[in-house]
Amino acid sequence: MADERQQIPGTDQVLNAPEIALATARLGRQLVKQAVHAAQDKARAGEISPDEVIDEAATMLPKTASSLHRVLNATGVLLHTNLGRAPLSDAAVQALAEAAGTTDVELDLQTGQRGPRGAAAVQALLNAVPTAEAAHVVNNGAAALALVATVFARGKEIVLARGEMVEIGDHFRIPELLEATGARLREVGTTNRVHRQDYEAVLGPDTGFILKVHPSNFVVQGFTSSVPVVELAHLGVPVVADIGSGLLQPHPVLPDEPDATTALRQGASLVTASGDKLLGGPQAGLLLGKADLVHQLRRHPLARALRVDKLTLAALEATITGPPTPTEQALRQDPKTLLARAERLAQELSGAGIAARAQRTEATVGGGGAPGKVLPSAAVTLPERYARPLRTGRPPVLPRVEQGRCVLDLAALPADSDEVLRRAVLEARKCMS
Numbered sequence: 506m507a508d509e510r511q512q513i514p515g516t517d518q519v520l521n522a523p524e525i526a527l528a529t530a531r532l533g534r535q536l537v538k539q540a541v542h543a544a545q546d547k548a549r550a551g552e553i554s555p556d557e558v559i560d561e562a563a564t565m566l567p568k569t570a571s572s573l574h575r576v577l578n579a580t581g582v583l584l585h586t587n588l589g590r591a592p593l594s595d596a597a598v599q600a601l602a603e604a605a606g607t608t609d610v611e612l613d614l615q616t617g618q619r620g621p622r623g624a625a626a627v628q629a630l631l632n633a634v635p636t637a638e639a640a641h642v643v644n645n646g647a648a649a650l651a652l653v654a655t656v657f658a659r660g661k662e663i664v665l666a667r668g669e670m671v672e673i674g675d676h677f678r679i680p681e682l683l684e685a686t687g688a689r690l691r692e693v694g695t696t697n698r699v700h701r702q703d704y705e706a707v708l709g710p711d712t713g714f715i716l717k718v719h720p721s722n723f724v725v726q727g728f729t730s731s732v733p734v735v736e737l738a739h740l741g742v743p744v745v746a747d748i749g750s751g752l753l754q755p756h757p758v759l760p761d762e763p764d765a766t767t768a769l770r771q772g773a774s775l776v777t778a779s780g781d782k783l784l785g786g787p788q789a790g791l792l793l794g795k796a797d798l799v800h801q802l803r804r805h806p807l808a809r810a811l812r813v814d815k816l817t818l819a820a821l822e823a824t825i826t827g828p829p830t831p832t833e834q835a836l837r838q839d840p841k842t843l844l845a846r847a848e849r850l851a852q853e854l855s856g857a858g859i860a861a862r863a864q865r866t867e868a869t870v871g872g873g874g875a876p877g878k879v880l881p882s883a884a885v886t887l888p889e890r891y892a893r894p895l896r897t898g899r900p901p902v903l904p905r906v907e908q909g910r911c912v913l914d915l916a917a918l919p920a921d922s923d924e925v926l927r928r929a930v931l932e933a934r935k936c937m938s
């Protein structure tokens with residue numbers, strides 16, 4: 506044993522092996538060295554033989570120089586905030602890779618002069634939302650709200666229904682965000698009900714605007730009422746509609762979800778939304794509406810602090826103009842096809858001696874969109890102890906655990922991930938004795 510250990514190749518020797526040297530050019534020396542040391546440690550521990558060190562180091566290399574991993578989302582939640590919400594379409598990924606170099610993001614190549622930043626993404630938005638006169642893009646939905654509140658209600662009042670005072674996640678609350686800009690909140694109605702007269706009663710010279718917030722992550726049922734944008738729009742003050750999820754047009758699968766085109770047609774002066782929810786694009790805050798208001802937003806000093814980078818602009822444009830996004834495809838998955846996929850996977854895994862079963866499930870949109878909406882789906886279920894090795898495997902697979910079973914819901918996974926999933930389960934089994 507001691508003799509064998511002396512044969513473990515030294516760090517420099519492994520680093521000079523051709524495939525490892527190539528990886529150094531791609532990943533940098535530090536990351537590659539970590540993999541080499543880990544492989545050497547395995548050899549020292551007797552887990553591999555000394556002549557396997559180079560191969561082992563090669564397999565332990567990270568895919569990229571970032572420690573973020575691509576994760577298979579088997580949770581059945583289409584837009585999972587902890588998983589980065591919407592997965593980008595291939596079109597968006599290619600667009601942002603192209604934009605990652607030096608680009609004409611703020612230059613008109615015809616004239617050689619400075620051009621408006623992000624004009625193409627804005628134009629794509631305007632084409633998709635015919636009721637918008639102008640559009641502007643900021644860092645995320647919260648930034649869009651902060652900018653609107655700063656520009657139109659600093660030192661004034663934002664009128665907001667109590668039932669729309671939403672916590673969006675991780676302890677962040679829209680009312681607190683608005684107040685942080687120096688605007689005052691004027692709450693109207695009760696938790697479950699608000700009427701047009703409640704709004705009318707508080708409007709006055711101090712009013713900045715009425716804010717209509719989509720309760721995007723909860724549902725209040727029973728004795729409820731709220732005032733639609735179309736009625737608020739007649740009260741003589743601007744109405745800002747925070748629709749949250751970023752649908753640009755009505756969606757046939759999600760009839761109750763607000764969209765930008767409709768909200769503006771119904772009389773909202775401005776709409777705010779996120780780019781990485783149902784729109785299926787990069788994190789971004791969308792601002793659409795009246796030209797003079799959007800112009801004021803764009804020219805405010807704070808706009809510079811909230812501005813998006815070229816990668817976001819490229820990905821956003823490609824998301825809007827390109828083919829259906831993964832999110833859109835997931836929304837339109839046929840439950841029968843999902844069940845057939847689950848059955849085939851379960852059969853293959855059972856054939857390999859794993860206690861796998863196929864079952865119908867219910868998936869959700871998640872991520873602040875279409876709360877309460879059930880999407881019929883299907884899953885492969887495994888014994889619960891598979892959850893951890895799946896999560897820590899390569900690629901990591903995030904299941905949900907339900908009633909003592911590890912549930913791999915296929916709703917958010919395209920069909921071409923089934924083979925990766927099958928292999929991940931087989932790998933996970935190896936971790937169990």
Ligand SMILES: *Cc1c(COP(=O)(O)O)cnc(C)c1O
Pocket residue numbers: 645646647648671673679718719720721722747748749750778779780789790872873874
């Ligand atoms: C998600 C959401 C926000 C916040 O948007 P981010 O892009 O996460 O900053 C604001 N309002 C509503 C209604 C939302 O659903």
